[in-house]
Amino acid sequence: KNEVEQSPQNLTAQEGEFITINCSYSVGISALHWLQQHPGGGIVSLFMLSSGKKKHGRLIATINIQEKHSSLHITASHPRDSAVYICAVRSNKAAGNKLTFGGGTRVLVKP
Amino acid sequence: DTGVSQNPRHKITKRGQNVTFRCDPISEHNRLYWYRQTLGQGPEFLTYFQNEAQLEKSRLLSDRFSAERPKGSFSTLEIQRTEQGDSAMYLCASSRTGEAESPLHFGNGTRLTVT
Numbered sequence: 001k002n003e004v005e006q007s008p009q010n011l012t013a014q015e016g017e018f019i020t021i022n023c024s025y026s027v028g029i030s031a032l033h034w035l036q037q038h039p040g041g042g043i044v045s046l047f048m049l050s051s052g053k054k055k056h057g058r059l060i061a062t063i064n065i066q067e068k069h070s071s072l073h074i075t076a077s078h079p080r081d082s083a084v085y086i087c088a089v090r091s092n093k094a095a096g097n098k099l100t101f102g103g104g105t106r107v108l109v110k111p
Numbered sequence: 112d113t114g115v116s117q118n119p120r121h122k123i124t125k126r127g128q129n130v131t132f133r134c135d136p137i138s139e140h141n142r143l144y145w146y147r148q149t150l151g152q153g154p155e156f157l158t159y160f161q162n163e164a165q166l167e168k169s170r171l172l173s174d175r176f177s178a179e180r181p182k183g184s185f186s187t188l189e190i191q192r193t194e195q196g197d198s199a200m201y202l203c204a205s206s207r208t209g210e211a212e213s214p215l216h217f218g219n220g221t222r223l224t225v226t
Contacts, residue, residue, distance in 0.1 A: 004153075033214065043154075043202065043217035086153050098144065098167065099215065101153030 003027050006087050006102035013109050019074040021105045023087030026068065030092040033099060034061050034072045037084040046072070046085075077109045115218035117203050123224045124193055131189045132221045136205030143186050144215065145178055146202040147171065154202055160186060161208070193225045 004025045013019050023032070034047040047054050047061040049070070054061050058077075063070040074081055084106050088099040116135040124130050136143045141162050146154035157176070158168045162183040172178075175193075180186040190197055200222050204215040 035217075040219065042219040043204075045214040045216070048214045088153070098156055098159055099154075100156070101146075103151070103153045 002102070003091075003100050004087055004089055004102035006105050008105060009103065010106045011108070013077050013107070015078060015109055015111050017077050017109075019077050019081075019107060019109075021072045021085050021087075021107070023070045023072070023102055024068060025070075025087075025089045025100075027089065027100075028092045029065075029068075029089045030094075031090045032063055032070050033088045033090075034070070035086045035088060037086060037104070039083075043086070074107075077107075079109045079111050081109050082107055115203055115205050115216050117201075117218035117221050119221055120219065121222045121224075123226065126193060126195060126225055128193055129189065129191045130193055130223060131187050132201055132203075132223075133185060133187050134203030134205075134218060135185045136203070137216055138184075140205035140207045140216070141183065142206045142208060143180055144204045144206075145186070145188050146204065148200040148202055148220070149198075157188075157201075190223075193223075195225045198223055198225045 007022045031050050035043050036046050037043045049063050058075045060073040084104040086104045087102040118133045144159040145157040147157055148154040156169050157172050158178050160180040163180050175191045178188045200220040202220045203218045206213040206215050
């Protein structure tokens with residue numbers, strides 16, 4: 001079993017819909033990251049959180065440390081949100097800032 | 112600050128050849144990471160440096176792989192005697208140490224195709 005599991009693997013939404021991506025992990029962590037990867041490879045950090053909830057524009061990330069679960073929500077989705085969204089965790093036993101990544105959720109938002 | 116820069120963007124090579132990739136991190140970042148990503152998968156950790164010291168290497172990094180960061184600035188990743196299974200996107204990321212966890216900044220990657 002992977003240390004970081006994401007669901008769904010693929011998601012198709014109509015423009016304007018509310019999107020939720022889930023991430024479950026099995027290790028103790030010091031931080032969880034949500035990242036966005038567009039075709040061509042570039043990865044952008046969206047959120048880094050260790051508790052509670054963060055909001056940036058139409059994106060909201062939440063984490064429940066006790067349940068080892070995080071969600072990324074996209075409100076009023078737009079075609080430009082189409083990308084792969086990746087959850088990554090830093091184990092509280094890991095040296096440095098090394099991250100363990102989930103497999104990603106491929107999101108397609110249709111106009 | 113131009114972000115993390117990786118060169119080349121694409122590399123096509125024949126099996127058995129050696130290849131070298133370069134990563135220039137954000138200038139004030141003392142940590143540098145190499146990850147490998149295959150199609151449809153999340154990135155997998157390969158190795159990381161703090162300044163010029165290579166502090167951790169994944170078991171994924173076979174003896175054909177070597178990484179250096181000689182002056183604590185740019186880093187190179189060399190793959191000797193490439194195999195078709197080495198075909199992947201090689202991602203570099205950097206961060207800085209400090210009291211607060213610093214997010215990783217990724218380059219655009221080098222896509223390696225071994226024919």
